[in-house]
Amino acid sequence: DPSGVVPLGQSKFPDSKAKHSWLLLFYDKNNQKDRKTENYVSLAKQLAEVVLKKAKNSKNGMVFKIGAIDCSGDAMKFCKKKLGKNSDLPSFATVLNGSVKAISDADVLQNAKSLHDHMIDSLVKIEGLIVNVNSVQHIQSRMLSSAPTPGHPNIAILLLTDKYETSSLYASLAYRHRQDGFAAFGESRAKNLEMAKKFGVKKYPQLIALIGSEDKVERYESEALDGESLSKWLGKLSNKHFKKDNKRRNRRN
Numbered sequence: 001d002p003s004g005v006v007p008l009g010q011s012k013f014p015d016s017k018a019k020h021s022w023l024l025l026f027y028d029k030n031n032q033k034d035r036k037t038e039n040y041v042s043l044a045k046q047l048a049e050v051v052l053k054k055a056k057n058s059k060n061g062m063v064f065k066i067g068a069i070d071c072s073g074d075a076m077k078f079c080k081k082k083l084g085k086n087s088d089l090p091s092f093a094t095v096l097n098g099s100v101k102a103i104s105d106a107d108v109l110q111n112a113k114s115l116h117d118h119m120i121d122s123l124v125k126i127e128g129l130i131v132n133v134n135s136v137q138h139i140q141s142r143m144l145s146s147a148p149t150p151g152h153p154n155i156a157i158l159l160l161t162d163k164y165e166t167s168s169l170y171a172s173l174a175y176r177h178r179q180d181g182f183a184a185f186g187e188s189r190a191k192n193l194e195m196a197k198k199f200g201v202k203k204y205p206q207l208i209a210l211i212g213s214e215d216k217v218e219r220y221e222s223e224a225l226d227g228e229s230l231s232k233w234l235g236k237l238s239n240k241h242f243k244k245d246n247k248r249r250n251r252r253n
Helices: 035-054 075-083 112-124 136-143 168-176 193-199 227-252
Strands: 006-008 022-027 065-070 091-096 099-102 155-160 184-188 206-211 217-219
Touching: 022 035, 022 075, 035 065, 035 091, 035 112, 065 075, 075 091, 075 099, 091 112, 112 168, 136 155, 136 184, 136 193, 155 193, 155 227, 168 184, 168 227, 206 227
Parallel strands: 006 065, 022 065, 155 184
Antiparallel strands: 022 091, 091 099, 155 206, 206 217
């Protein structure tokens, strides 16, 4: 769909390994003239257009993806299994780490903005997705404390920002690369002076990679702060530091 809504089915349903977080519309195509169905389809398209526009029309750069599943015919059983037997169609649901959660709050379903805010709130609040780093000591205790994969350095990603809340863009970035081998994604908020001094930050936001320790740093140098550009940088880091070991694991599997 030109709006950015992705048609999905059972074979392409986002599971726990899916890169992106999803907001899905479950609907029955045979009831397209139903008023509620028309309204929900319109909401999905409006929201997709907004999110896609913010991503500069790059679907890969969207902070979350919007999909639609036609539940008519044989697909109804699959939809009911995902949503719950007593669920009604049409329904919106969030899909995070493979977990489907139907949205029943009427206030959330009121318009595209409320749907957007609900999805972002659900993404940002995923437990352990982003850790709060308030001091230099937290780098080791909260970000680099886990034992590294054999053959890998422990690499943690840290955002230093002047904001007081986690941005949807950073939450989306952490989610998209949560399975790439990074030890943790952390965030130092509100112009933390100790952290700024430690890493010589003069301009916010500053995104850095800690390669095994707080003293070995690779910085994101580009001026481009869109999702696709940031994701490419993380992809390069992953390929640079993890590629050989990943290949060995793949051969074993």
